[in-house]
Amino acid sequence: MIPTVVWGTGNVGRAAIRAVEAHPMLSLVAVLVSAPGKVGKDAGELSGLHRRLGVAATDDVDRVLAERPRAVVYAASGDVRPDGALEDIGRALRAGAVVVTPSVYGMYDCRNAPEEVRAPLLAAAEAGGGALFVSGVDPGWANDVLPLLVSGVGSEIDAIRCQEIFDYASYDQEDAVRHLIGMGHPLEYQPLMLAEGVPTMIWGGQVRLIARGLGVVLDDIDETLERRTLDTTVGTDTMGEFAAGTQGAVRLEVRGLVGGEPVIVVEHVTRIHPGCAPDWPLPPDGGAGAHRVIVEGRPRIEVTVEATDEGENRAAGGNATAVGRLVNAVDWLVAAGPGLYDALDVPLRPAVGRLGKPVQRTAAGRPGEV
Incomplete structure (x- = not known):
């Protein structure tokens, strides 16, 4: 299992918690929040799952990253705080995490991203051994x-x-x-x-x-x-x-x-x-x-x-599919190794293990029964 943190619990973060919980290869180990009123609340309550997950939200970023989680779903907004989002993502990369996020527009096409955005993220990934994949929430x-x-x-x-x-x-x-x-x-x-x-x-x-x-x-x-x-x-x-x-x-x-x-x-x-x-x-x-x-x-x-989610809400449905693309890339990124990746690098793959009898991929890449 890949220890995974969800950072942020807004429209994207709620869907991210649900996606991590549903993924057979990921384990939700922490949820980071900034609002004092959310600290201590169970991730299941914050995500709308209506059941306890046994993970209490915290605002202690240093403690969470010190535990060196293998993956971080960065769901905090970068719209009004782009510099803050870049700093947060850099910290997670330096802690050795695979980071997936929709919050850095400039990295959709990471090969041609502005150097002032790309260079510090690449340096952080190289320093900590992390990897980054950015894909839009639009989706x-x-x-x-x-x-x-x-x-x-x-x-x-x-x-x-x-x-x-x-x-x-x-x-x-x-x-x-x-x-x-x-x-x-x-x-x-x-x-x-x-x-x-x-x-x-x-x-x-x-x-x-x-x-x-x-x-x-x-x-x-x-x-x-x-x-x-x-x-x-x-x-x-x-x-x-x-x-x-x-x-x-x-x-x-x-x-x-x-x-x-x-x-x-x-x-x-x-x-x-x-x-x-x-x-x-x-x-x-x-x-x-x-x-x-x-x-x-x-x-x-x-x-x-x-797409619909959270009832018949299509806004939530769009967020959920965007998050699904990101969360479902985590195990591929862990295997791929450190670096910066974009949508042409990261393949779309079937949702193995989430329908009927669980399966796993064989060495040849074909589905095989567990």
Whole structure:
């Protein structure tokens, strides 16, 4: 069993605890929190499992890392504290842990990451013997391995588009929704995540990763942005009211260009209510969220993925699949050894041992009975 720590218990951390608990090769040994009110609470309570796991949450980072856990699922936000997230991840790497996280956008494409981000993380991994894999929570697999997989069943490919279509009404992260993304603010307000260049900073790595996987040399990466206001005031269960006349929907694209034409596009369509911008893409069933890959070419291929968790919550479902990709990579990373890895390195594998009679892989890589 691989001793594993979950660091953070928000939207991503809750799903991470559940994923670690379900994995047959991982053992949850600690949960790190920053909120004083969570210290001492059982991980089962914090994760919504409704049963005790026997692991009490702690805020003592030094003690947890001193025990040299083999893996850390870093689920603390890097949106408003990027330097703090980098420092935390570096500490875990220097402690010899495999770290998986969605919190460092710049490392989606680790080979072409900004040197000021990449260099200290590589140094930490080399010093401690740790390994790092970063994949997006939007979720990353839908913007890297899924489009590459789908492209492999086509013949002629003209362009690839990855869409996240999401209704924030059920998302329990008010500061990010209101202030980072700007929902509920007048259009004169400049949200950090929509500032010029920031979408490319966040999702440009995914565009470059797809291009690298396809063997495409991009001429440039650009971005487009549209914002719409609410016609009427709307209420949400988790974040209160959003007033008429304020931002209610955002559509942005980060586009990889060849010859001036967009050939690889990562698109996000986000709303606070489905009635805002109804002419923009919607989930097939009109629900709260979906992820879609469209391969333009011959044949034209369209794949839509919908996931729910914590009841029928699609926000939680998207988080859970993103976390699943990360947590399910831990044992591969342990075997791979120290270094920095991205989605083109880390394979997608079947969920061995979690359906029916447990199985294990033989030396030849074929499933064999335990």
